Amino acid sequence: MERVICLGIGYLFGIFQTAYIYGKLNGIDIREYGSGNAGTTNALRVLGKKAGLTVFLGDVAKTVLAVLAVRFLFGRRYGEILPLLGLYAGTGVILGHNFPIQLGFKGGKGIACTAGLAVTLGPIVTIVEAGTFLLSVILSRYVSVGSILVVIEMVVLLVVLGENGYYGMSQGQRMEFYLISVVLACMAIYRHRGNIRRLISGTESKVFQKKSE
Secondary structure (H helix, E strand, O other): OHHHHHHHHHHHHHOOOHHHHHHHHOOOOHHHOOOOOOOHHHHHHHHOHHHHHHHHHHHHHHHHHHHHHHHHHHOOOOHHHHHHHHHHHHHHHHHHHHOOHHHOOOOOOOHHHHHHHHHHOOHHHHHHHHHHHHHHHHHHOOHHHHHHHHHHHHHHHHHHHHHOOOOOOOHHHHHHHHHHHHHHHHHHHHHOHHHHHHHHHOOOOOOOOOOOO
């Protein structure tokens, strides 16, 4: 039951749609412009750098706050599985962000929320994930490439760290922990299926792209 509660808490935080709210404050529905995605990258392209940064920080913050809320509520009673419950909360945030009930289940792709989740999983995950994302985007100039790489890398990191005692928990709980991370990675990749098709066809939009390109 505590897992369901954590998912629910996360979902309530997740439906706070930073990109949609920012767009409305500027007189638009962000989902009707650019890629149609209510997330950081589309906000950046449609509304500019300030919007992109604001949306990113907002989506990171709502994930961190959801995990902190779960830690506060369950820390004393379920301290031994707190990393697992935090992951459930983060999953709820991503589900709420991607499929917000109040917006007809049309939201974002959950990558900024995943960044917030990485922050809650410890400094090693945060640093490695941030480094991989920045390096891959700088080299490829595709945000989608960085996004796909970091969700796959997160699975690997959690398994490596988990099997080396970083998160504690029993073997069965760790397996559950890893399985959820795989589900999140698969969902993120599925949400990027359009980007993958455009990458293959060579039509995906780049960042840092000059107008003459």
